[in-house]
Amino acid sequence: MTIAQLQYFLTIRKYLSFSSAADELCITQSAISKQIKSLEGELNTLLFDRRTRTISLTPAGDEFVLYAEKILANYNEMMSNMKKHELLEKGHISIATIPVMSQYGMTSIIAGFTGMYPHIKLHLIEKENDIIVSMLRNGEVDVAFMRTNYIPEGIAEVHPLVDDFLVLVVSKDHPLADQASVGLTRLQTDKFILLNSVSGIYTTCMEECRKAGFTPEVLFTNSRIETIMELVAENLGVTLLMNQVARYVDHPKLSIVPLADPVLSSFAMVNPKNKQNTESVTAFMDYVIQSSS
Secondary structure (H helix, E strand, O other): OHHHHHHHHHHHHHHOOOOHHHHOOOOOOOEEEEEEEEHHHHHHOOOOOOOOOEEOHHHHHHHHHHHHHHHHHHHHHHHHHHHHHHHHOOEEEEEEEOOOOOHHOOHHHHHHHHHOOOOEEEEEEEOOHHHHHHHOOOOOOOHHHEEEEHHHOOOOOEEEEEEEEEEEEEEEOOOOOOOOOOOOOHHHOEEEEEEEOOHHHHHHHHHHHHHOOOOEEEEEEEOOOOHHHHHHHOOOOOEEEHHHHHHHHOOOOOEEEEEEEOOOEEEEEEEEEOOOHHHHHHHHHHHHHHHHO
């Protein structure tokens, strides 16, 4: 018994005509008749009554319809599900991220995903939040990793992964180094060394200082967190960073102090609402969510 024979049987049952079924299936009438006879021989029973001009189903044929439909439905479902695996083997995913993937454990998760799906190609792009927002709006990326407080409402599905909060980073020689927490108002006379002005953290730092009643004196800005930490370690100024980012750099000359009034942020995985997910993208997002839980 073959899938083709089941398809032939159901098509004949649809028209109650061998010739009409043959026309739909684009095969000869003799070929379809031969296949049905072979099927009837295997079942050792007749499926069609051919004694009159118009054929009809026998009682066995009526019962066989249920089995044939069920088998074909299962076959089609199987083929559809197997197609997903074929698509996964040929997939491509474009990923935009702010430059803190390692600090939030994403590099190891991506390594795990590529180990599981070695044929899916990942294209990673490091950009700041505002550029990533533009890429999401334009459907230029499949997935992005960024902070939730910089995502405009309605442009993307948001999946928070890691909750975080802003901290003060100072040299161990700084007067506030041993404080359990500190209010931003106590930093009015300090010089600041911040991530560059296109970063979301720069915007957050400036906004929070203004809320505290002052505009910070920014001595330097830099795109590299390690450089900022080294400058702060030399007591040239202070900086504000997210806790996980600050603690990722284990520097013996630095002290990390929580803020008295917490400033919260979540690192999230997002994907644009205006772009349909492929099987590869869905597999990637599911893997990230499961690995982060």
